[in-house]
Amino acid sequence: MHTRPDISYAVSILSQFMHQPKEIHLYAAYRVLYYLKGTPGKGILFKHSGKVNVKMFTDADYAGSITDQKLTTGHLTFIGGNLVTWRSKTQTVVAHSSVEAKLRSLAQGVCELL
Structure with missing residues (x-):
C-alpha cells in the first residue's frame, strides 16, 4: 500500500x-x-530530487464520524518531495473543540516525524 x-x-x-x-x-x-x-501503471513514483527537505501536513475532522462523533486525524510526510508516510486514525476520545482536534492531529504528526 x-x-x-x-x-x-x-x-x-x-x-x-x-x-x-x-x-x-x-x-x-x-x-x-x-x-x-x-491499473498496473498507477501508483507513486519515488524520484531523486537532490534535496532532502522534510515536510509534514496534518489535518483533523472535528466530530466527523457519524456513528460516534469522534474526530479523525491524519498526516502526510514528504522527504525530498516524495510521499513516504501517511496515516489517518479515528481517535478514542471526543474533542471539545476544533482547536483541540487540530492540536491532537499536530501532536501525532510531530511524534511521527520525530
Whole structure:
C-alpha cells in the first residue's frame, strides 16, 4: 500500500472484517484485486530530487464520524518531495473543540516525524 494509496481506504475497511469475514467482504476484496489488475501503471513514483527537505501536513475532522462523533486525524510526510508516510486514525476520545482536534492531529504528526 506504500505505492498505491488509492486502495488504502478500501483495504483498511476490509481489514476490519478480517476475523469474521462474510461473503460480501470476499466480493469487495475481489473488486480491489480487479481494480489493481486493471491499473498496473498507477501508483507513486519515488524520484531523486537532490534535496532532502522534510515536510509534514496534518489535518483533523472535528466530530466527523457519524456513528460516534469522534474526530479523525491524519498526516502526510514528504522527504525530498516524495510521499513516504501517511496515516489517518479515528481517535478514542471526543474533542471539545476544533482547536483541540487540530492540536491532537499536530501532536501525532510531530511524534511521527520525530
